Amino acid sequence: MMSISIAIVDDKPINRQTVKDKLIDQIGILIVFEAKNGLDFLEKLKLASIKPDVVLMDLEMPEMNGIEAISIATAAYPSIKFIVLTVFEENDKIFEAIKAGASGYLLKEDSAIHIVDAINSVYEHNGIPMSPSIARKTLELLKNIPVKPITENKELTNTNSAGLSEREIEILKEMVSGKNYKAIGEKLFISPLTVRKHASHIYEKLHVNNRTQAINIAQKQKWI
Numbered sequence: 676m677m678s679i680s681i682a683i684v685d686d687k688p689i690n691r692q693t694v695k696d697k698l699i700d701q702i703g704i705l706i707v708f709e710a711k712n713g714l715d716f717l718e719k720l721k722l723a724s725i726k727p728d729v730v731l732m733d734l735e736m737p738e739m740n741g742i743e744a745i746s747i748a749t750a751a752y753p754s755i756k757f758i759v760l761t762v763f764e765e766n767d768k769i770f771e772a773i774k775a776g777a778s779g780y781l782l783k784e785d786s787a788i789h790i791v792d793a794i795n796s797v798y799e800h801n802g803i804p805m806s807p808s809i810a811r812k813t814l815e816l817l818k819n820i821p822v823k824p825i826t827e828n829k830e831l832t833n834t835n836s837a838g839l840s841e842r843e844i845e846i847l848k849e850m851v852s853g854k855n856y857k858a859i860g861e862k863l864f865i866s867p868l869t870v871r872k873h874a875s876h877i878y879e880k881l882h883v884n885n886r887t888q889a890i891n892i893a894q895k896q897k898w899i
Contacts, residue, residue: 686736698787729757735761759780
């Protein structure tokens, strides 16, 4: 079984140790290095013989914060996935992290199982894991964002005209609730890969590029 390599970035040693303690005995998880801030992370990443597959990144750090580090690293190493692991639930931080390239947003208080599931989700299924409280806050924020209509064609004023199948509507509803591909698949009794294919079709039909845009349209069109 191939291990998923992990890097931990946090300015407080006790926080890094807490995360390490949660992951150290997990099968299939290999911690390759840790860093004390964004700048330290970028320097160690450049020198690392084994690049991390997934990085658990704090936000508020001296010298270089997590959002800036994610933005720089995703441009240089697009295959690396980033999960924000923080105590903050601030509205602007959530969207800044997502726009910078974060694949997930968890709270430090989340259990080891939840963190490991999130790591597997972003690595194996390109999922977007979030803590439940973060997912709820994100949905509330989306409701308040003005969105430009998809098209002026009146045929797209309902789900049937938009071309979404019943299964795609089911999956879109689960995406709105914050579930990752694995969780959606388990609820609908299909594989995560099938969920991912359906999600790609949804994005294509709605002319969007990601989950956030799809959810925003679904909310504004009152489909769900």
